[in-house]
Amino acid sequence: MSERSLPSPGVTGWEFPRSAAGVRHLAGWAERAGLPVEPLLVGTGLVHDDLDRVGTVTAAQELQVARALARRAPHAAADVGRRYTAESFGVMGWAMRSSATVGDAVDVALRFIDLSFAFVIPVARLEGDQVVADLDAGALPADVRRWLLVRDTAAVATVLESLVPGGVGVVTSVEGDVATLAFSVAELDRPLVRDRGADRAAAEAACLGLADQHRDLPSTTADVRVLVAQRVRDGAPMGQVAAALGMTERTLRRRLAAEGTGYREVVDEVRSGLAARLLAVGLPVADVASRLGYAEPAALTHAHRRWTGEAPSRRRPRR
Template sequence: MSARLPLLNERIYAPYKIEMLVEVLGEQGIPAEECLRGSGLGVDEIHNPDRLTSVRQYLGVCRNAVNLSRDPATPFKVGLRMHLSAYGMYGYALMCSETMRDFFNLGVKYHKLATPTLTIQWREDADAAVWVFPDAFITGPSRELKEFLIEQQFGQHVTHLRDVAGRETVATRACFSFPAPAHAAIYEQYLGCPCYFDQQECELYYPASLLDQRPQLAHRLTSTLLQETCDRLIGQTKTSTGTAGEIYQLLMRTPGQFPTMEEAASVLSMTPRTLRRHLEAEGTTFAQISDDVRCSLATEYLRMTKLSTDDIANLVGFGETSNFRRAFKRWTGKVPSDYR
């Protein structure tokens, strides 16, 4: 049985990761058509930057790689080739970060733009800056696929730190929450640091002193401009993907008429309980989406129209203007008049 093809509103990523994976597999003699089997993608499409793809399509190609490749280093080789320049605005925003601490923060903030296959976080310990990869996958992969994705992610992070802080930048250790695989010996070869298995979480450690360094391409103005672009792109992904995207689009279609969660669930042919569960799985709630939509509409009205604050409050679903002002201050840190 072939995999279910993604919905159109899931296809929001350029195929750069798929292209790189197919390239590495091709070097092993595996035909591109076999790599892409079941993904709904043709060979020519993965070289077209205008052809948008989904996380699910990428996971399908990774699953094919697990089944087709006999080289356990495949995910590391892919990760080590994934330079930040392949990530578009997200990658350039990271490269222009003012400090490495900003790099870590922005990496997490804008990770949604990077065809994400797993969750990333980071923390600052007394002596280390630590990337953390909790077991929170978008899908429930097999053990082999899970390890493949983590190995590739670690390779990508090693590459990205070198892109930003210099080739001499190395991790101090890598920890993995699964038993040592048969090919455990190659981990240190590709990651360049001691590797430990059967740990509590998957983590990649760097010296804490790294955080105050300036990236090689640090530039305040360029960083600010690129972050603004990434903010807009993040907003677009919210309105485009999954059940949350359906709710965003439903609320945006009828400004001033905000359906309740029960009414929205009915439009989507599901119960409120099912809708709540779907949104929780995507890391959001109906109330959060409603606030996001109201904030987006309010800021747009303030920037682009001469409508009064009373009129805007009514258009975004507030019966009392005072309630709107308080909500707007909570959303943006400013009152409507200051924002305008």
């Protein structure tokens, strides 16, 4: 255990674009609490009827929603945080759930923290026989600082505890603008009960691709890329992806066309990106083909030649 290390968070600041699912989570909590949603959106340029159609929001927009909710429900931060699950975070949650151990899941969460809805970025370290994570909210606006600190601390603790039966025994404390979470370092080696067919390599490759590109992608295209990556082993049927987005295939085609692309193009982009990463780590061509939803390696070879002009075998590392 002495040789173990924890990664630095993938970002240090909170001003990164986010999935609109973060705003939908806050709005959903408000609705369940009997609070009107529209007042939460004042000043964001968003309207309630559009929330399900918005793919990405700015950090400032989500911050404004959080600020409005904090004013109306000042004591609700911990409860809001406890409503998050790993699955709330889309592709990052998929990668966490596909991890072999708690330590692997923590590694994913830290490296891809910008795929979450966090405003207070956790910084983790090993301290004796404890894993200790500090959350410093000092850089956030004073009027919402404490609320977000309590919310994010509760969210991190809840997701950690959900990874294994019985939890990992997280102990939290909040003092001033800083919160601390701690649990035994031995918990990092506990195996996760993974979903059948969980594929950590594909999940992490999807995280890398999204982290590299999500800031530059139009909203619908970004959402489709995530959903395609999750379903690529099964061929990523367009009907399933459209249904996951709450729209018809026709609407999805129209949205993608307005963003200058098409569904097959997005599937190709996801497959080519995943293929490059999976081949780069040395996976056999047949395994890569299976993970990308091709019935035969020959289909991957044909597609790969179309993408790159060469056979996939040439992209595997030489030994």
